Amino acid sequence: MRSRQRALVAALAWTGIVAAGLGACGGSGEGGGSAAVPGSGGTGNTASTLNGASASTTLGTASPTTGATTGTTTPTVLGDCTMFPPEAVFNTRIDDPAAFPVHASSAGWVAAVGSGTAFHADWWLGEDPSQPTAYYGIPWNVVDGSAATTAWPSVQYDFTPTGRSTEVGWPHESDCAVADGSGYNLQRGCGTVPVAQRRFPFPLSGVKNEGGTCNDPATCGDHHVLVVEQGACRLWEAYHAYASRGQWYALSTAAWDLKSLALRPSGWTAADAAGLPITPFLAKAAEASSGEIRHALRVTLRDSVIANSFVWPARHAAGSTAGSIPFGALLRLKSDFVIPDTWTTQAKAIATAAKQYGLYVADIGVDFYVQGEPSAAWDENTFRQLGAISMAQMEFVDLRSVTGNARFSSDSLAARWN
Numbered sequence: 001m002r003s004r005q006r007a008l009v010a011a012l013a014w015t016g017i018v019a020a021g022l023g024a025c026g027g028s029g030e031g032g033g034s035a036a037v038p039g040s041g042g043t044g045n046t047a048s049t050l051n052g053a054s055a056s057t058t059l060g061t062a063s064p065t066t067g068a069t070t071g072t073t074t075p076t077v078l079g080d081c082t083m084f085p086p087e088a089v090f091n092t093r094i095d096d097p098a099a100f101p102v103h104a105s106s107a108g109w110v111a112a113v114g115s116g117t118a119f120h121a122d123w124w125l126g127e128d129p130s131q132p133t134a135y136y137g138i139p140w141n142v143v144d145g146s147a148a149t150t151a152w153p154s155v156q157y158d159f160t161p162t163g164r165s166t167e168v169g170w171p172h173e174s175d176c177a178v179a180d181g182s183g184y185n186l187q188r189g190c191g192t193v194p195v196a197q198r199r200f201p202f203p204l205s206g207v208k209n210e211g212g213t214c215n216d217p218a219t220c221g222d223h224h225v226l227v228v229e230q231g232a233c234r235l236w237e238a239y240h241a242y243a244s245r246g247q248w249y250a251l252s253t254a255a256w257d258l259k260s261l262a263l264r265p266s267g268w269t270a271a272d273a274a275g276l277p278i279t280p281f282l283a284k285a286a287e288a289s290s291g292e293i294r295h296a297l298r299v300t301l302r303d304s305v306i307a308n309s310f311v312w313p314a315r316h317a318a319g320s321t322a323g324s325i326p327f328g329a330l331l332r333l334k335s336d337f338v339i340p341d342t343w344t345t346q347a348k349a350i351a352t353a354a355k356q357y358g359l360y361v362a363d364i365g366v367d368f369y370v371q372g373e374p375s376a377a378w379d380e381n382t383f384r385q386l387g388a389i390s391m392a393q394m395e396f397v398d399l400r401s402v403t404g405n406a407r408f409s410s411d412s413l414a415a416r417w418n
Helices: 003-015 108-112 285-290 347-354 380-386
Strands: 118-122 141-145 176-177 184-188 225-231 234-239 242-246 248-249 252-257 295-302 306-310 325-327 331-332 360-362 367-372 394-396
Touching: 108 394, 118 380, 176 234, 176 252, 242 347, 252 347, 295 347, 325 360, 347 380
Parallel strands: 118 367, 141 225, 295 360, 306 325
Antiparallel strands: 176 184, 225 234, 234 252, 242 248, 295 367, 331 360, 331 394
16 A cells, blocks of 8 residues: 555544445455456456465474474466465465464563554455445456456556556556567566557456445555466566556566576565566365365554565565564464364365464554455355454464575565475
8 A cells, every 4th residue: 555545544543434345455345447458359367366275284394493394285386377486485384383473572562562453354255346345355366468368558658648547557567568569578577668669468358456436546545457368377566556548557567487497586576566477376165165275365453563674585565654574574473373164164274374474574454454355255254253353363473484494585485395
């Protein structure tokens, strides 16, 4: 969430009327909605398709000396693509206290957020983008890169031609696609690419994005668009993405090779302020309903507790104040928290993931808001039950067993090695 949205959240929080859907950058609700590029025609968008791996996957515990895990964790699969290799830090269990002890600053950081602050599942049950009171969360799209699913439309980072906003984004820290004659290559740093050649795989029709059908860049918020390009297995994410008069605009775009552990350049933003991908961290209804989530989640905190700094695996800092918690800090549900047997399968899976994989501080927004997809498959009881978890039952984790390993690279997501 950038400065305009942060100011709105702060104002509403002060008056005590923050709506459940307002969320955060990477949160939901207040953000705008999607629209296919006018006149684009065609079909082929597949949205929020999850092919989960077997729930019988063996999960291991971390080695105190290497940060590696024993056993194998099979990451989430969206479309036909694994959400990064299993060695990625957010696919790695961090529930062994010998390998991943409590961070020395944990008590102070928890107190800064507020020990009584409750877990807020920042998504809901709606699937109709025209119903903003029910449709919030962050969905994703799946394309295959062909003309049947995307025309690879151009994307501009200056909103002035829309006549509704004068915001200018960050093409120099953005990734875009550039035609090479037989396909599209991922280009780091779109500032050097001629404006007409900057492309992004927005689906040909039926684009799903955060927030619904609101399409005014001046008022509709973060408006994330997340796209999995199956086949090539690349992840594309856009922040503040809007279509106007047949042209797409965004403040920033980012892409990752899902077969690689490479991070974006240090200091670069992404569709979230921490410079991390959003899609792998989302709570997904099919995973939660299966009873097992095998990845970390993402969480937002308010500006005043965020430090204008970042720690691995984050790549970017933001914020107007000098709090103490850096982007990339890792929260974990304490091991002594007893997950009630009466909770829904979904709530138990999310709470267990919070113990085993944790939640990464990824953006500025409302305290302890955790992001997920909008879906009618969610059980309404899940939201109430997760709200019983408070910050007093959380702790920040020290990742030095990974970052102190001789094989560690700050430019890689790898947290364990064979």
